[in-house]
Amino acid sequence: MINKKSIGVFDSGYGGLTVFESIAKQLPDYNYIYFGDNARAPYGDHSFETIYKYTLECVEWLFAQGCPLVILACNTASAKALRTIQQKVLPVKYPGYKVLGVIRPTAEVIGGYTESKTIGVMGTRGTINSESYLIEINHQFPEVNVVQQSCPMWVPLIENNEHVNEGADYFVKKYIDQLLAQSGDIDAILLACTHYPLLVPKIKGYLPEGIALVAQGDIVARSLVDYMKRHSEIESLLAKDGEMRFYTSGDHEVFDAHASIFFSKKVVSEQVRL
Numbered sequence: 379m380i381n382k383k384s385i386g387v388f389d390s391g392y393g394g395l396t397v398f399e400s401i402a403k404q405l406p407d408y409n410y411i412y413f414g415d416n417a418r419a420p421y422g423d424h425s426f427e428t429i430y431k432y433t434l435e436c437v438e439w440l441f442a443q444g445c446p447l448v449i450l451a452c453n454t455a456s457a458k459a460l461r462t463i464q465q466k467v468l469p470v471k472y473p474g475y476k477v478l479g480v481i482r483p484t485a486e487v488i489g490g491y492t493e494s495k496t497i498g499v500m501g502t503r504g505t506i507n508s509e510s511y512l513i514e515i516n517h518q519f520p521e522v523n524v525v526q527q528s529c530p531m532w533v534p535l536i537e538n539n540e541h542v543n544e545g546a547d548y549f550v551k552k553y554i555d556q557l558l559a560q561s562g563d564i565d566a567i568l569l570a571c572t573h574y575p576l577l578v579p580k581i582k583g584y585l586p587e588g589i590a591l592v593a594q595g596d597i598v599a600r601s602l603v604d605y606m607k608r609h610s611e612i613e614s615l616l617a618k619d620g621e622m623r624f625y626t627s628g629d630h631e632v633f634d635a636h637a638s639i640f641f642s643k644k645v646v647s648e649q650v651r652l
């Protein structure tokens with residue numbers, strides 16, 4: 379049992395490491411526990427019920443390790459599970475514990491990235507079908523038109539380390555073309571899946587000039603910096619030794635070998651059975 383209070387960072391697998399990297403850069407003093415549910419990833423095509431059940435199990439595991447604050451560094455889990463956990467589970471079972479997602483902080487600033495007032499959102503089927511970004515962006519920036527595209531092959535390509543190879547080009551071009559065919563006014567594309575930053579070099583090759591690509595890591599990290607300033611009741615609980623621990627529900631050696639493509643430091647993880 380770890381008694382030091384840490385910030386929990388959760389993703390279905392590796393993608394959350396792209397967000398964690400930004401968080402750890404902007405808030406280096408805190409202790410962190412990263413948990414990837416690799417044994418059950420990808421989440422993108424699972425039902426609402428399954429994503430909710432898996433996410434809640436992982437969040438409860440992080441609470442049990444001494445994390446009073448958990449970040450869902452996964453759009454799919456944020457879209458499908460966050461609201462129910464925040465509204466139905468925390469007040470009843472875990473008063474005082476907090477769970478934050480990545481969709482709201484991204485939607486709060488995304489309007490600033492588009493001049494044409496038309497933004498493309500690319501994500502997993504789960505995220506896109508939930509319409510969470512449509513709803514949240516419309517709430518924050520009613521003048522911005524949101525054009526969505528699901529990209530079901532992108533996470534499997536990345537998880538299998540095929541995203542750097544030629545075969546990936548077909549699916550990168552396919553989803554970019556499908557997105558741009560929906561509107562000629564898009565001038566910014568949000569990568570609404572924490573895995574997708576790894577595809578940026580390939581995506582850029584298929585984008586016309588003048589379309590900006592927006593990844594979420596720094597946006598989410600800035601929002602967390604602000605959250606810490608506003609929530610001293612949580613901030614004051616947290617240990618500040620700059621420690622990072624990594625856990626996976628999958629094979630820890632596979633995780634460590636693969637994590638380095640998402641996270642620039644060497645990762646040594648432990649395997650957890652939920």
Ligand code: DGL
Pocket residue numbers: 389390391393394419420421422423451452453454455502505533570571572573
């Ligand atoms: N990286 C996750 C996200 O941000 C999803 C990956 C998955 O499908 O498990 O949506």
